[in-house]
Amino acid sequence: MRGFTARQWLILVTVQFSTVLFGITVTSVGVILPQLKGALSATQDQVSWILTFNLVTTAVVTPLTGWLAAKLGWRKLMLWSVIGFTLSSVLCGAATSLEALLAFRVIQGGFGAPIFPMGQAMLLATFRRDQHALILMMWGLGGVMGPILGPTFGGLIAEALDWRWAFFLILPLGAVSAILVSLSLGNQERGTARRFDGLGYLFLALAIAALQLMFDRGHRNDWFDSAETVIEAAVAATCLYLFVIHTLTASSPLFSPALFLDRNFCLGISFALIMGMLQYTPMVLFPPLLQDLRGYPDAVVGYLIATRGAGNFLSFFVVVQCTRFSPRLTLCAGLTIQALSAVWMGSLDINLTTADVFWTNLAHGFGFGLAYTPMALLTFSTLKLDLLTQGNAVFSLLRMLGSSIFIAVTLLVYVHTTAEASTNLGSFVSVFHPPPLADWIARYGAPGSAALHSQLAAELQRQSSMIGYINAFHFLTFTAAIAAPLTFLFAKPGVRPAAATSNT
Secondary structure, three states: OOOOOHHHHHHHHHHHHHHHHHHHHHHHHHHHHHHHHHHOOOOHHHHHHHHHHHHHHHHHHHHHHHHHHHHHOHHHHHHHHHHHHHHHHHHHHHOOOHHHHHHHHHHHHHHHOOHHHHHHHHHHHHOOHHHHHHHHHHHHHHHOHHHHHHHHHHHHHHHHOOOOHHHHOHHHHHHHHHHHHHHHOOOOOOOOOOOOOHHHHHHHHHHHHHHHHHHHHOOOOOHHHOHHHHHHHHHHHHHHHHHHHHHHHOOOOOOOHHHHHOHHHHHHHHHHHHHHHHHHHHHHHHHHHHHHHHOOOHHHHHHHHHHHHHHHHHHOOOHHHHHHHOHHHHHHHHHHHHHHHHHHHHOOOOOOOHHHHHHHHHHHHHHHHHHHHHHHHHHHOOOOHHHHHHHHHHHHHHHHHHHHHHHHHHHHHHHHHHHHHHHHHHOOOOOOOOHHHHHHHHHHOOOOOHHHHHHHHHHHHHHHHHHHHHHHHHHHHHHHHHHHHHHHHOOOOOOOOHHHHOOO
């Protein structure tokens, strides 16, 4: 760490704090989703929109980061992003309906979109390439506090006060972050913006929005038996095709084609999509599982989900050394650990214990932390410096898009397999075959009694829901396992593929 200037340290602290602000807000919402479901009279599907709408808006706005940075400069863009993100968080806490909360979460996602890609781009531009592994790890040490503090903070506040305060108390953190941004950042990149590619951005935004709507609403619309789903799929495919053609032919496209001539970058953004899929899914699945099926209070759920952040933290003791030895092997190991922890999650049953939740989330967080630093290092190791901001925007876009789509697909797996399990389990329960029900009959009354029927229906629903969660964890396992061996397709850092040196 010798040779770092005071300004470099200040920029690192500023980026860390802004990332903590973003991380606390995202992860604390996951813990209070069950409370929001009751407070806003929403279903499980509807309350998930509170998370997915925010993620998809972040994904839609993220592509603008490079152009906005070139137009406004580092300081102005980050300052407006932090202030807008903080104020919209306060508005989320003041919302009185599901519709209002969704609208404010969309605004929050829009303002928060540049925070992550700008932070990573600023660090990569401020420090030398040989310092990147260490700097990404140090940034991660600050950033991991979001996944640790967010669930703990959200759970404690929701239980002691109300879910609204999980949003209101973001205000002082946002104020400190805004002050740090004002003191540390300059006007780098300001005035270098090319003509804004409005048509390209429109194509990309429509493709992202249509794709998200298709996955969010598909299972309620019976998928492609619904005209709406067919239209959404057609819009997504058409707009994505037009965006690609436009990018290749326009004189000043939203993203420079030179980005996609770099082999490591193209592989890296594919892994960013996969890591986005793996990042938030356990945070979405475990809170309702623990609260609805096991009766855990909000504060305890927050502590347990925070162990995932603790796992991230533990990975930082080894990730720099491992990455310097072999970034590809380290990335593969991180994905493998995530796959094994998801296998463990999928082996749980309705009688899961606090220790089960603690250790599975700790292991998954450790694997994610071990994988992220080498993934980012490999992605940007051969990319030209003047493409870093654009590259980080694409990287963050796919990471967020992966999160929002995978959450929707995972909930689809949960809902579909829960309904299927309920039908299958129900077929074994019959008054015409009472022996399996002997204990239930002795406890709640004869076949046909209201008490027995009510208790059996509740237990069938609990067991069916648990089967749905287990299948969702199996889906998480498959995603991590299939990605792990693909890590060796990356070129080693320092070995620049011929395409990476292109100036086109």
